[in-house]
Amino acid sequence: MEIEIRGLHKSFGDTPVLRGIDLEVARGETVCVIGPSGSGKSTLLRCVNLLEEPTEGRIVVGGAEVTDPEVDIDAVRRRIGMVFQQFNLFPQLTVAGNLTLPQRRVLRRSKARAAEVARENLARVGLLEKADAYPAQLSGGQQQRVAIARALSMGPEVMLFDEPTSSLDPELVGDVLSVMRRLAADGMTMMVVTHEMSFAREVADRVVFLDDGVIVEEGPAAQVVGAPRHERTRNFLDRVLNPAAPRSPGAVSDEPGAGGGPGSGGGPDSGGGLDSGGGPQGVSDSGRG
């Protein structure tokens, strides 16, 4: 098991965000985490490489217990690549510099070796010709692909993606997703927090639906996205896939627990809405909502 999460709780002050998460990701598996905003998906991902310190629970990545107080967290993080919604490239460095600096400083690779690895990974994301550009000169989609190449240059065993396409213009999403798709096909272990339902359906081995700090439903993508069993999952997917559709007040509420509330019975067309959004193109478009 590459990632193993047991009994994970996380609170910010008195506000519980994660309330008992158990999740496993096998080697080479791609797991997509979906759920409404505020459901704790990003917090869950950030706990895996300890950007957030769990309040309670155990997380093991590649045999090393991340939550062990004695662990060398820098050593563990070297094996976990992370891609952020806001790219977080180093603006004062060129694209090549962004890829070589961490290799040189953290892995102590030689200049030549770091440059060679950087070239390989830039080629992998199709941006070899941008090696000398600065991040500000690139489009959002190109910046995100550089960020992926930067993470890959460290030779990680696991990649975490925190809403990698959420701050991109719609026409730039495709390039980033196709890089991720290829990565998954190459056998990388991936945990992806995303709103891209077409990506989840097509690439994920498993989809996890998180709501109000607990896993409501998990299973094969075709099942969770295609034929969700739980009312809360159905309501969420309905809202994501048909953002413009009229619905009863209960169903549009942003309250995480709304699915169980009195309005939960008020979505008679939710199943139909899902079916009509079945084509990959339609799903992709509305998924941007």
Next chain:
Amino acid sequence: MSPRLTRRQRRRVSRGAQYAVLAAAVALVAVLADWGRLAQQFAQPDLAGELFPDIITTALRNTVLYTVSGFAFGLVLGLVVALMRLSSIAPYRWAATVYIEFFRGLPALLIFIFVGVAVPLAFPGTEIPGGTYGKVALGLGLVAAAYIAETVRAGIQAVPRGQMEAARSLGFSYPRAMVSVIFPQAFRIVIPPLTNELVLLFKDSSLVLFLGVTLDERELTKFGRDLAGQSANSTPILVAGLCYLLVTVPLSLLVRRLEARTAVERPWR
């Protein structure tokens, strides 16, 4: 104002009025001032000529030396205090805050008198290394460090949080992330305000006046005042003032250019 005026007409009237006020003020000063006496007291060409080359080779040189040594000391100390301010260890934060508020809240002159009088009293037999230069570096540096610390802290905090998160995710330790990723970005942000601090320090070096210095250690203000006293004429004061401007004005222009460049480089701010 008549409601029949268009907006453009009103603007023209307003601007005309402002020019008129300015012209009147200039004319008033020009007419009332006694230019002849002013010139006699402040602009004696032969007196001004006698000031050279000493005013450059000794006075301006010392002003620059005092400023640079004070700034160097202040920069090192300020960096340490800034890091203490940002530390996760509370007593460090408290100490840094006390330091900053203490030295920002006191007149620099008081600090100078303190360094000149209290330190020799408190540590009898010990000399501040570097003689007058050491004392000045200490006095100017102690004050400058308080301001520099706040500037540097603001610069470090202006670097987006995601930069530290990205660096840590790549396996950088906290100190290494600071040095390799955060400092280079913070440095660019703080160069203009630090250059401003340098200009302020350049002027504050005139406080050396109160330390008691030898002839060779005089800087611009002391030099100008001494020679004005000797010749019973204020021309040396005017020349000393011009020497200050010779340095401060180009530095200020440089700050403005640096700020403009930073604004271009970081259009998202």
